[in-house]
Amino acid sequence: MKYFCLFVLLISTHLFAQVPKVQLSQPFPEPGEGFEKIVLLDNGNTCYLHFDKKLGIQVTMYNQKREVSATETVTGTLWDAGNINDTEVDGIYAINGQVVIFLQQLVKYKPCMFRLVLDGTNGKLLREDKLGELSTVLHRDVFIQNNFASHDFYTAKDPHSGYYAVAMFGGGELQRNENGHERIQISLFSPDHQLVQQAAYYLPEFPYYSFLDMTVQGGERVFITTAALRKNNRDTASCVVVSSLKTGDSTFTHQLLPYTANFSDVHASLQYVPAIKRLQLLLISSNKNGRSTFMNSLDAGTLQVLHTQPMLTPGQPQLLLPARDGSATLLLESMTEFSQGNNPNAWNRMHTNMNDIGVRHIDTAGVDQSGYSLVKMQIANGVYEPMYLQRKLKGQWIFRNRIQALNTTPYLSYEYLPTAHGTYILFNDYLQYLDPGGSYTDKKPMRYLTEANIVCYRCTDTTQERLFLFGNPETFKGYYCMLGASDYQNDKSIYTTIMITRKGEEKKACIAWVEF
Known part of the structure; x- marks a missing residue:
């Protein structure tokens, strides 16, 4: 990892096609609990x-x-x-x-x-x-091959239109008088919030399902992928399924992926690529050696599997960004869980290292072509599963820690912003460990916000150049951002977040708009 001096960056502005333009709102008190x-x-x-x-x-x-x-x-x-x-x-x-x-x-x-x-x-x-x-949460949960039968609601919005879908997953042990065919309902809504289509989701041979991901193709189709589960079957206790509901049809079309039989702790990203009418499916599963990752391409009309490509990923997959031609960018983050104290099973003692950033470029056949990494060290309270950035992009949220001082979740991980003038990556860090002369072994993981500052890198596969969007941080003055609150308009290259200004003990917040 090469470190660049701030002085050099400020003098060498000609290296950038465009210097980001920042506009701040009037200040307001630092956000409290919530x-x-x-x-x-x-x-x-x-x-x-x-x-x-x-x-x-x-x-x-x-x-x-x-x-x-x-x-x-x-x-x-x-x-x-x-x-x-x-x-x-x-x-x-x-x-x-x-x-x-x-x-x-x-x-x-x-x-x-x-x-x-x-x-x-x-x-x-x-x-x-x-x-x-949904039915009561008091029934016993179902775990099969370390896959949890989902008892929850899920949403997905078509990124190219205002159509969106809502999935209702009834999990837990089937009750004596319960109809398993009606436990899962998928609903498609129009941009004016009218119900377009609704259908039950099931396969006769699988009574339980773990929701993995869902995507919407305008008012035409809803695609969903699940881990289908059944008990007392050594051959196939679990299997990943890709399914499609076409508007006007009353039932789903299903495609089982045989190579996923008995996959454990499965996570996924399912994306529709309109220009080539294909589905991109990224699958992550656990095994005794860690996690395995597979990139799949399917025909969106027939669900035929066109190719499956195993991938070696240096970190946990966090977000899959498809390109128009069927290639993709995969965002990664080095994550490990650990516990503190004498009771390793207590949730409030669990923590997650959210470390180095990885960016991989994948071709249309799902083969890893190139990429780069950035050094980052953070410690989060609680356990973080893969695809955290995917969930953040939807605005998903639940209280992780009721103690506000420990609720650093919105400030951790990173932002990846592809713009017309280059690719930018933002994250909060302790800057003194990135200055020239420092080393990786000297670096202290960021756990608290008292010394945090936001850094921004303009990245290519060969160079990562650092700049500061809000000014030069000093000993008693700094800036850090609530990344979990952010939004980004890709077509306009406008990013907005909550920026906290720290001057000594005084803190103020403002909305920051950054135009790249």
Whole structure:
């Protein structure tokens, strides 16, 4: 890893095709307990959401001039706005010029899904819907080959349109009077939130399913991949399935992947590539030697498997970014779990090292072609599964730690921003360990935010050059960003996040817009 002096970077601005332009909002107090999310809208407005533990959802709208144009507090009649602590966010999207929030809460031990639609101009609540409920969580969970039978709600939005899907997965042990064919429902909605299609998802030979991923092809199809599970079968207790629901059909088309028989602890990313009408399926499974990764390509119309390519990945897969021609970029992060204290099974003693960044470029046949890495060392509270950046991209969130001082989750991991003027990677770090003369062995993993600063690298496969977006950090002055709240408009190369300014003991926050 080569380190670059700040002085050289500031003098050598000619190395960059364009210096990022930064605009900051008026400052406001550092966010407290709760959850923050920013949504960039097509009309040029920016919606800042703060999920407050007591007041509900506080909405601040910024206009095209990046000035506050409206504020609103959103509560509801169907969901409990005072129970944010036990609320799960299953998705936040910009759809049809509106902000759409999917919330999940337990009501008498039954998971219930609620959809909130906010006006994209003033932030007011336009509609509130209960989309469904699952059976009680009090039944026994089902684990097969270290795959968990999902008992949860999931969402997915077509990145090329406003169509979106909601999946209801009923897990747990089948009850005596329960119809297994009706445990899973997939619903497709139009950009104006009307139900387009709904169907039950099942295969007769598999009673249980672990949700892996889902993607939407406009108003035409919903694609979903699961780990299909069954007990007391040594030959095939689990198998990965790719399925398709075409609008107008009442049943799914399924494609089993035989080579995945008895895969353990499976994770996946399923992406539709419109230009070539193919599906890209990244599969990650555990084995005694660690994790195995496979890149698959399928015909979107027939689900025929076109090729399967094993991959050697230096880290945990976090996000798959498909290109128009069927190639892709795979983002990786070196992650290891460890426990502190005498009870290794206690959740609050579990931690995750979120270390070096890896970027791999994959060709249309799924073969790894090139890439690079960046040194990063962070420690997160709790356990992080693969595809964390994929979940963050959807706006998924649940309380990991009720102690605010330990809730560093939104500040960890990294951002990968492909722009028309180059590729940028952002993350928070202790800068003193990256200065010239330092070494990797001297580096201290970032665990607390008191000395954190945001760094930005402009990257190619051969060079990684560092710059500072918000100014030169000093001993008593610095800047760090809440990456978990961020949003990015790829077509406009606009990135927005919450930036915290630290001057001694004083901290202030602001919304930062960065145009690359």
